[in-house]
Amino acid sequence: MKLLKRIIVLGFFLALSSCQSQTSETNTPTLKTNKTVDNSKYRDLTPEEERVIIFKGTEYPGTGIYNNFKDTGVYNCKRCNTPLFDSKDKFNSGCGWPSFDDAIGENVKEVLDEDGRRTEIICKNCGAHLGHVFRGEQFTSKNTRHCVNSISLHFEPEKKITTDTAVFASGCFWGTEYYLQQIKGVVDTKPGYIGGDVDNPTYEEVCSGTTGHAEAVRVIFNPDSVTYEELAKLYFETHDPTQVDRQGPDIGTQYRSEIFYFNEDQKRIAENLIRILENKGLKVATNVTKATDFWVAENYHQDYYIKTGKQPYCHRYIKRF
Ligand SMILES: [Zn+2]
Numbered sequence: 223m224k225l226l227k228r229i230i231v232l233g234f235f236l237a238l239s240s241c242q243s244q245t246s247e248t249n250t251p252t253l254k255t256n257k258t259v260d261n262s263k264y265r266d267l268t269p270e271e272e273r274v275i276i277f278k279g280t281e282y283p284g285t286g287i288y289n290n291f292k293d294t295g296v297y298n299c300k301r302c303n304t305p306l307f308d309s310k311d312k313f314n315s316g317c318g319w320p321s322f323d324d325a326i327g328e329n330v331k332e333v334l335d336e337d338g339r340r341t342e343i344i345c346k347n348c349g350a351h352l353g354h355v356f357r358g359e360q361f362t363s364k365n366t367r368h369c370v371n372s373i374s375l376h377f378e379p380e381k382k383i384t385t386d387t388a389v390f391a392s393g394c395f396w397g398t399e400y401y402l403q404q405i406k407g408v409v410d411t412k413p414g415y416i417g418g419d420v421d422n423p424t425y426e427e428v429c430s431g432t433t434g435h436a437e438a439v440r441v442i443f444n445p446d447s448v449t450y451e452e453l454a455k456l457y458f459e460t461h462d463p464t465q466v467d468r469q470g471p472d473i474g475t476q477y478r479s480e481i482f483y484f485n486e487d488q489k490r491i492a493e494n495l496i497r498i499l500e501n502k503g504l505k506v507a508t509n510v511t512k513a514t515d516f517w518v519a520e521n522y523h524q525d526y527y528i529k530t531g532k533q534p535y536c537h538r539y540i541k542r543f
Pocket residue numbers: 299300301302303304345346347348349350
């Protein structure tokens with residue numbers, strides 16, 4: 223009798239420690255198969271994946287590949303690829319299965335188990351069995367644990383967008399920015415000052431012509447979408463590169479035409495474009511100079527033409543290439 227009691231108590235604790243108790247039904251593929259699913263639209267599953275995803279089985283705790291996995295990205299449904307969980311919501315509950323305190327949008331559907339005790343979670347799109355959700359355990363502030371079989375998930379690492387930087391000076395930086403910021407693949411533009419002798423100069427100091435800075439625009443761009451050469455061509459086509467220390471009505475060294483390069487590639491591309499323009503008969507005044515400190519200009523210069531709704535007075539597009 224005592225032994226029986228101990229077995230019952232032990233069994234009870236085992237059931238508690240397991241976040242997805244493995245009843246014989248849930249592991250038996252022959253049950254709960256009355257749902258007909260059109261498998262043709264979905265990824266082919268291995269028998270082991272099918273056992274969990276279709277027949278609502280449970281992988282053995284601590285064995286799933288995402289249990290102690292910490293990479294940044296999104297966990298998609300293994301079967302239909304719907305994004306289900308974000309790595310930012312993953313936490314270590316110690317239960318032996320990947321745990322998330324939130325799901326992506328409404329993509330995870332909750333269904334009360336037939337026994338009315340636990341809440342199953344399934345992919346809203348394809349109905350794939352994921353695991354169960356538990357609430358009130360105080361693991362995280364959201365007080366929710368989506369306890370998920372690794373095998374039901376397919377991890378997609380976060381795509382890192384690599385960016386590159388370019389700096390162009392072509393007179394009043396409002397106009398330079400106006401054209402460059404419209405290009406697909408340009409992630410950010412900032413008017414500022416470069417090429418002078420004073421740290422953190424003000425607009426008034428630069429305007430006085432005594433600091434040696436040029437008004438310029440720093441462009442952050444995604445080289446997969448737009449190349450440095452495309453940006454440099456647009457730069458040459460939106461100002462007059464033959465003017466020395468001025469651009470239209472703006473006169474002074476701060477309005478000079480100058481490319482500030484960050485690497486030998488940029489230098490070569492800039493010099494090559496200048497050669498092409500010279501071969502077309504232009505007496506190009508543009509300097510090509512190694513980039514030094516770039517000082518972002520005062521707030522009121524940022525996105526000037528977007529904020530004011532005006533058109534540049536000092537820059538216009540002329541096809542040159
Ligand atoms: Zn799915």
